[in-house]
Amino acid sequence: MPHDRPNLANLPVTRRELLCRSGMGFGALALGSLMTDSGVFTRPASADDSVRSSLAPKSPPMAPRAKRVIHLFMNGGPSQVDTFDPKPMLSRYAGKELPTENLRTERRTGAALGSPFKFKKHGESGIEVSELFSNVAECIDDICVIRSMQADVPNHEPSLMLMNCGDARLPRPSVGSWVLYGLGTENQNLPGFVVLCPGGYPIAESSNWKSAFLPGIYQGTHIDSNHTSLDKLIEYIKNDRLATPAQRAQLDLLSKLNQQHLERRQRDSELEARIQSFELAFRMQSEAADAFDVSQEPEHVRQRYGEGVHGRQLLIARRLLERGVRYLQVYHGNGQPWDNHDDIEQGHRRLAGQCDRPIAALLKDLKERGMLDETLVIWGGEFGRTPTVELPTPGANAGKMNGRDHNHYGFTMWLAGGGVKGGYVHGATDEFGFKAVENPVHIHDLHATMLALLGFDHEQFTYRYAGRDFRLTDVHGRIVHDIIA
Incomplete structure (x- = not known):
């Protein structure tokens, strides 16, 4: 047995190692053909490919309008007819x-539920917005x-997965993971x-930002x-027992051992991600303290x-974007706060x-700093709400008759910066705000447009896994050219 290969009697054998050692390695050759990256962007896979290079900044194949994204997620589903889609017929x-x-x-x-909020025209565009x-x-x-x-x-669960991962049912990489895979990050001392x-x-917890079959570093x-x-904010960010030089020496030794381990295991992506996490945690000790200190x-x-x-969190968000974080998602809170059934x-x-003033401050701040043009800002939930009142159900809305149910047929999201048209309204729902009837935009279309702007x-833009070229939009999606400036 070769000297540098672990003893099977003492160490567990991974599936990949088993393929390497069985049938003269032909199983591993087959696996390699299935696992090879594919698409416009192909990540290097040579033996000297460093862990750090996987997150290095990369240029997209087309001229980008945006270089970073911040998604303001109003999880739970805000009502379109009470925010950005006025429907006077509901009051009638x-x-x-x-x-x-x-x-x-x-x-x-049941019956129509008129909006309790007043709408007013704003700006030169005269777009109506709720109070x-x-x-x-x-x-x-x-x-x-x-x-x-x-x-x-x-x-909620399938709609969050669709919005965040492009698929409502099967495990898929999140939008942020796709963006990081394609563009890398501009700051190696902070997560991208x-x-x-x-x-x-x-x-659905961490499923919203998973990398799935993409390497774990994304x-x-x-x-x-x-x-x-x-x-x-960041657990274990500081080492209270070791000074910085001692930590660096410890990590250098660990890195050498891990690299040897990595080479013997065909540069396993999970191990590579673990090595990267150690290094990133070390580098973050100084950078994160600065970024999060408002x-x-x-x-x-x-x-x-x-x-x-x-x-505070939107001010932190601006500071992170300023420091090169590529994709930032900001939730309103845990669970589904905007889920107002009653x-x-x-x-x-x-x-x-809670969020109106901070969101406006973020938009103005980005614009004043010259960052809005290259930052795609997205606002919205996983769906909207019905224009009709939700009827009482046992254990649901306590018998109240002043709430709205979930509505995926037609709802509102808005975008700013990053190459989109400002002061512009795209599409429309029916006169009651129930269903999209003019220029409908599916979530897959939104994702296609986001990628085009990037x-x-x-x-x-694909990644080969299990013998198939996967993409964020699967077999769907069209670019909504009308919203691009």
Whole structure:
């Protein structure tokens, strides 16, 4: 037995090693042909490919309009007819059955429920926005409102997976993982894909930012932005027992051992990701302390974002984008806070009150710093809500008649910066806001358009896995050219 190969009697054998050692290695040759990357962007796979190069900045095949993305996720599903899609007909039919049949959603719905919020035209574009987002409305001329979004089903888990991973059922890489795989990151001392979610996890938890069959180094890094101290924001960021030189020496020794281990295992991607995580954690000790310390910001900047977790996490988000983080996702909170099945007025007013000012501050801040043109900002939930009232069901909405059910047939999202048209409305729902009837935009179309703005053809941007070329949009998607400036 070769000297550098582990003893089978003492060590567990991975499936990959078994293929290498069986049948003169022909099984490994077959596996290698299945696992080879494919597509417009192909990651180097030579033996001297360093761990760090996998995250190095890369140029997309086409001229990009955006170089970074921030997704403001209003998880739970905000109501389009109470935020950015005014429907006066709802007030006329309030308390009455719609003249058209109610579409089937997760729960039974009844009569029309008029919006309790007033809409007003804003900016030179004259786009109508609800009083809930009066601060964001000040930026409406920089915003492209898509009023004809569509998903597949009216359920949280599959809709979150569709929005975040491009597939509602099967394990797939998240959007952020695809972007990081294609573009790398501009800062090797911070994660290239960061997820801020105060209070814990959203529905489906870490599945929302997984890398699936992409190498593990492309998965998102979750941070509970509810905390204020660095030690709690990022666990184990500091080593209280070893000084920096001693940590570096320890990591250098560990790196040599890991590299030898890696070479004997055909440069296994999971081991490669583990090595990268050690190195990144070490480098983050100084960089992260600076990035997350909002006290370094001038008082007037902190005042603009406002106090509270949402002001703080969006200010952190801007600082991370400024430092080269490629893809940033910001959730409103753990679970599904925007899921207002009852008391839409009280629930939406409270939630919008928490994030309206900080979101507007972020847009203005990015624009003033000359970053908005190259930063694609996305706002929205996994679906919208019904224009009809949700009927009481046992254990659901406590018998109240002032909430809305989930609605995937037609809802609103908006984009800003990153090459999209500002002061523009795309598509429309019917006169009651139930279903997209003009220029519908499916989630797959949104993903295709996002990739186009980042410089990728969504049909060619692929990764070969298990004998098939996979892509974010699967076999779907079309670029929505009308929203591109």
